[in-house]
Amino acid sequence: MMNIGIAGAGVLGRLLAWRLIRAGHRVTVFDPADGPLARGAAGWTAAGMLSPSAELECADLQVFRDGLDSIGMWAEIVAALPGTPDFARRGSLLLAHRGDGGAARRLVDLIERKAPEAHRPRPLAAAALGELEPDIHGPALAWFLPHEGALDAPQFMRALYEGAQAADWRWSQPVEQTGEGFLTAADGRRHVFDHVFDARGLGQRPAQGPAAGCADVRGVRGEIFLVRAPDVRLARPVRLLHPRHNVYVVPRRDHHFIIGASEIESEDRSPVSLRTTVELLAAAHSVLPGLAEARIVHTETNLRPALRDNLPLIEQAAGLTRINGLFRHGWMIAPAMTARAIRQAGIPFPASGASAA
Ligand SMILES: Cc1cc2nc3c(=O)[nH]c(=O)nc-3n(C[C@H](O)[C@H](O)[C@H](O)COP(=O)(O)OP(=O)(O)OC[C@H]3O[C@@H](n4cnc5c(N)ncnc54)[C@H](O)[C@@H]3O)c2cc1C
Incomplete structure (x- = not known):
């Protein structure tokens, strides 16, 4: 000991x-x-x-491998933790509107070049997307990453x-x-x-x-929203590839969703800005129209520790x-x-x- x-x-x-x-x-x-x-x-x-x-968008192969290994480890850890916190491995989706196709394809190309074959984004036709996530409407392009997961932090x-x-x-x-x-x-x-x-x-x-x-180390400001939308179904995280923002929606228990996140080179911990609110929520709503009636439960700002x-x-x-x-x-x-x-x-x-x- x-x-x-x-x-x-x-x-x-x-x-x-x-x-x-x-x-x-x-x-x-x-x-x-x-x-x-x-x-x-x-x-x-x-x-x-x-x-x-x-995450290969901004990470190297070591981070990728650690991420993959860690998903397996979380599956074991969660079984040993009190209260069995929420953890799921249902993959994730990358989405893009037609007008943003150029920027989205560049990002998907980047991931394809870095990721081993089994982990490259798989293009999804509209019907397949509709089967996986029936409440998603609007994006012309979609890719599935089957080996990804999420946990309730x-x-x-x-x-x-x-x-x-x-x-x-x-x-x-x-x-x-x-x-x-x-x-x-x-x-x-x-x-x-x-x-x-x-x-x-x-x-x-x-x-x-x-x-x-x-x-x-420096802090990179990130802002998120916790919303509740009883009529929206979403089984897995989705990211909307957008030339200016990286917007995601992550499902949580009891019809809650996290919408995030800004990524700003600033150590300002003050509350969520109007600009982030307008841009992130509009982008999330553009792929999940059911979010229109969501209630904003909570907003939060924090700093990611980065070297x-x-x-x-x-x-x-x-x-x-x-x-x-x-x-x-x-x-x-x-x-x-x-x-x-x-x-x-x-x-x-x-x-x-x-x-x-
Ligand atoms: C908006 C946002 C969204 C994110 N989304 C994701 C995501 O989807 N997936 C993902 O994997 N990661 C995500 N992250 C990143 C993740 O939260 C961080 O990478 C992670 O929290 C870093 O862990 P850490 O323990 O190094 O730092 P922290 O979690 O920040 O913990 C540092 C701890 O050190 C303590 N501390 C500070 N000063 C002292 C001191 N002087 N003495 C003792 N203790 C001290 C702090 O109080 C704190 O408890 C996100 C972060 C943000 C902000």
Whole structure:
């Protein structure tokens, strides 16, 4: 049994805590949030799409492979989590209106060039699209990505915490510094561990001075809408390929849908803008006309932690692992990234079965 400290209780921090507790280690987690349900982490705001092929638009083959492996791991993890949070593997759809066909085809070409053959977008005729998703009307072009999935991010944030209750959760305790085998809390106290994982996302950036590696992180603003539309049926995430926006609709439980997301180079966390509201909701409505009578339940803004190349990074030293840069696919790759980080740190961890999932 090892004594492990984790800085950050977002997607990575919670999943690390859950896995390490199940592997029999002693775990202490520090986070500035005032409790397990306080929605500071980007993980709360995420739409929860698990789309390795579609994300090739802005990712490399390693992210793709981690995404694919992670979908299999999530299937095992969900079976072991309390409350069985929503997780589905029904594929996803790419859609485009006729006038946007040029831009859409360029994106599909890009994915086709990067993805292994079995994971390339499959063109769908109108009748086949109608069978898969009868409430979609309007797009002239459609492609199916059969190996993709989705999860309900807030449900997973809760379930991972509940499944790792045996950890020592230190809420309202930001970490100021992490080092080899220690972390220093904002109250100046130094805590010593056998190993420390730094999963603070944007919190890894130093308050002053130059930053490199995981610390050279920036926030990319994203805005989403949670709407409820009892008359709309949608079984899987859809993305509308559009020259100016990447708009998606992701189904959630009880006729709820996430509509997202803006991607703005800004660390402004202020509420959703009028421009995003008009553009995203109009685009979503243009493929799912039934959304016209949807009720807007909630809007949310958060920052995706991204490094300079928009790729994720694990930095390993004796007694310290830093992970950052999960950008817009944190849920998609967190299981593979955390499993790799734990193994690289030399921490005993089962190789297979639900506890290793
Ligand atoms: C609008 C939007 C939509 C998204 N959609 C998707 C999607 O569909 N699919 C997908 O896979 N990903 C999606 N993402 C991305 C995903 O949410 C992130 O990649 C993921 O949350 C990154 O995980 P993380 O643990 O590194 O960071 P976070 O989840 O942000 O967690 C960081 C944690 O560190 C804590 N922290 C900060 N400072 C300190 C400190 N000083 N000391 C201790 N703790 C600290 C924070 O409070 C937080 O709890 C989306 C993100 C946004 C914003």
